[in-house]
Structures are given as structure tokens and as C-alpha cells.
Amino acid sequence: MKKSENGSVPGGCCNGSFSAKLRSLKAGMALDWRDLDEFLDGGAFCFPSESKKLMRKLDRLKIAIKPLSPDHPKEKDSYDPPYHQQNSLRRDGVAPYEQELHKLPRLNRVGEFRMGKRYEFLVMRAEAALNPLKLPAEKRKAAITKGRLPALPPTRSEKRLAQIQRAEARLREMAVLRDAWIRGTLYIVMRAVHRYRNLGIDTADLIQEGNMSLFQAIEGFDWRRSVRFKTYAEYWVNQAFLKILYNNVRTVRVPVWVQKQLKKIKDLQKTAMQSRGRPLSAQELGEKLGIPTERVEKLLETKRFAVSLDAKINDEEGGRVGDLIEDERILPVEDRVVDIPLRDRLDEVLQELPERERLILNLRYGLDGKSPKTLIEIGEILKVSAERVRQLQEAALKRMKLPRMKKRLQSFAC
Numbered sequence: 001m002k003k004s005e006n007g008s009v010p011g012g013c014c015n016g017s018f019s020a021k022l023r024s025l026k027a028g029m030a031l032d033w034r035d036l037d038e039f040l041d042g043g044a045f046c047f048p049s050e051s052k053k054l055m056r057k058l059d060r061l062k063i064a065i066k067p068l069s070p071d072h073p074k075e076k077d078s079y080d081p082p083y084h085q086q087n088s089l090r091r092d093g094v095a096p097y098e099q100e101l102h103k104l105p106r107l108n109r110v111g112e113f114r115m116g117k118r119y120e121f122l123v124m125r126a127e128a129a130l131n132p133l134k135l136p137a138e139k140r141k142a143a144i145t146k147g148r149l150p151a152l153p154p155t156r157s158e159k160r161l162a163q164i165q166r167a168e169a170r171l172r173e174m175a176v177l178r179d180a181w182i183r184g185t186l187y188i189v190m191r192a193v194h195r196y197r198n199l200g201i202d203t204a205d206l207i208q209e210g211n212m213s214l215f216q217a218i219e220g221f222d223w224r225r226s227v228r229f230k231t232y233a234e235y236w237v238n239q240a241f242l243k244i245l246y247n248n249v250r251t252v253r254v255p256v257w258v259q260k261q262l263k264k265i266k267d268l269q270k271t272a273m274q275s276r277g278r279p280l281s282a283q284e285l286g287e288k289l290g291i292p293t294e295r296v297e298k299l300l301e302t303k304r305f306a307v308s309l310d311a312k313i314n315d316e317e318g319g320r321v322g323d324l325i326e327d328e329r330i331l332p333v334e335d336r337v338v339d340i341p342l343r344d345r346l347d348e349v350l351q352e353l354p355e356r357e358r359l360i361l362n363l364r365y366g367l368d369g370k371s372p373k374t375l376i377e378i379g380e381i382l383k384v385s386a387e388r389v390r391q392l393q394e395a396a397l398k399r400m401k402l403p404r405m406k407k408r409l410q411s412f413a414c
Helices: 015-023 033-039 047-061 073-078 095-101 109-133 137-146 158-183 186-196 203-220 229-248 256-275 282-289 293-305 340-350 355-365 375-382 386-400 403-412
Strands: none
Touching (some): 015 033, 015 047, 033 073, 047 109, 047 386, 109 158, 109 386, 137 158, 137 375, 158 203, 186 203, 203 229, 256 282, 282 293, 340 355, 355 386
């Protein structure tokens, strides 16, 4: 059966095939990332329910998920050759880092979607392992973010120790995959660094901020939208560079009267260049404007704090500094990449769901344009347990698979 580029099978779940795969699992088996892909190749709607069944089976059989290196034969079709840039950053003091980056294969389109599905599953598995520990919400979130448990009180309970060890193992599985995802996409940051260097920001700082933004991109990426991770991550990298630019470049609010004087100076200088072939001195400008030379010099100094929006960036496409400034009238990339007809049709279908189920799907999958939330976060909003949220989510997804509702979305299936 033909699959879409995000690995989903058209028409929803293949329950018979999935059940057969589950039955093939045996205690003591070794399951790697590519083996996991075979269990996650169903449609987007059945992903939550099938993932839950798979988690239960893996836990019951005590099967761990093993990583694969990019050069493993099973992973070859997930990667492209390493990134290379002709213009080296040797003068910027980051040449050793760039040389190491040139050795790392880049995740391609197929690899990005595989990583997205794997990561979502492993996060769900880690969250399930954290449940018995009953950690406060902020510590649970920190554990997922950092990929390790916070400091816990000592215990002699064998049951408690087993729960801790299990949670640590699940967090490790998740963190190892996330690190591999990051390594396969570091080139996205380096490409942007080559474009935005020489703007007064240390190159090493740009690299650090850009790399951190990849973590944000991973948390917000949704493989269901069939949008490449590279496209989504570029948005976050640009935002990271904007932030560091704003924090390091001094901004001065220029009074209106100063702006008018600067406009006059600009006009006088333009005329002087045309007639004399040289700019006017501060003294000459003062005489023409009727103001002291010292004031002219101070006016000229105010211009040194401004960076022209038309200033060119090191960009093969002729980019400008102004291109870095986000136009608030334009929707963020994650909203622009969603097909409007699909969104409208999906809204119509969601309106037929009970209010609470509709809210859960909106929050869980970010259908309202915001970042997707975990079961725990949704539970805190609705004042119910994460397990109850999962039950309501599955009920909503089952409703959406009813023939009359499924038919309205069928034309958008890949």
C-alpha cells in the first residue's frame, strides 16, 4: 500500500496488520528505531491508540528501544550527505566546530518525518513511566525537557526503585533520539550563521542560540502536517537570531526634531555630493542650518547607533537586515503551511464533537494554531487526570472516524 511522505497509510489504521505486528513481539527481543517505524506507520488518527497498545506490550515484555547511528544500513535512506559551505568561518574562531559539522550526515525529508513520529512515541512512553512517581507538574516538564529525572528523596522501597529505574530508562531513550535528531539538523543553524554573520554579534553566540532553537522546533513540530522539519526549524532559528540581535544592539529612540534635522543634513549632503563631489564638513553643515558645529557633530553621532534595514547580509540571494524583522501582519510559518480548505473542513467536523472532546483535540494537536500540549498539561487545564484526557481523546478520534465524518476529510488524505 502506498504511503504519504509523512509515512501515513491513506484511509486510516490497518488494524489487522498492526495486531499481527504486536503478536510478533516476544520477551527479550531487541527493537531498534527502524523496527519501531514499522509499528508507527499507520494513519495519523490511529497513532495515539496504536501507540498506547504498543507501549503496553513493550512494557509487559520489557522491551527497550535501541538507537541506530546514521551510518547504519537501516538508516541510510533517512540521511543525505554532510553539509558543506565554501566560505569557512575560520576567522570567526569556530573552524573546529564547522569541521566536525562537515562530518555529520543531514536528515532528509523521510528521516525528518521518521524522527517526528519516533519522538512523539518516546515522549508518550516517558510520560507514562513518570506517572507512578507522582512528580509535581513543573518537575515532570523539566524531566522531559532535560531528558533525566530531577533529584528525588532516597527510598528503600524496591517497587519505588524499579519505577525510578524504568522512568530513567524511558527518558534516556527519548533523549538519545532527540540528540540524534539535533545532530542531523545542525546544518540548518550553520547555513543561517553564514547569512547573518558580521552584524556585530559573536559567531559562537549565534551558533549557540541557533542550536538551542532546534530544541524548540522539535517540541513544536507536527509530522501530521506534512511540512518539512527543515522549513519549520528555519523559522525558529530566525527568531533566535532576532532575539540575540535585539539584546545586543543598542536601540535609541530618536526625537522628532532630531529626525527632521537629520533629514535636512541628508538632503544637504546629497546636493553637495552632486555639485562638489564631496560631503560637507560639520562646520559647513552648521553654517547652512544655522546651528553650532558641536550640535551637528552630536546629530551625526546619533546615526552611528542605527543599523540600516537595507544593509546587506552575507546572502547569496541578496538579503537585507530588514528581512530579519518579522512582519506581524504575516502568520507564523506553522500557520501559513496549513491548507486553508483543510482547516475549514476540519473546523466543521470538530464542531460536531462534544465541547470537551473538541477542546482536547485542539489543545493536543495544536489545531488552534498554538503549540501542542501534553496530556498532563491538558489535564491541569480541565482539572482531570492525564488518563482521563487520553480516554476522551480516543473517544473524539473514534467519532471522527465515523463514516459520515471521515468522508468529509477523505479528499485531504495523502
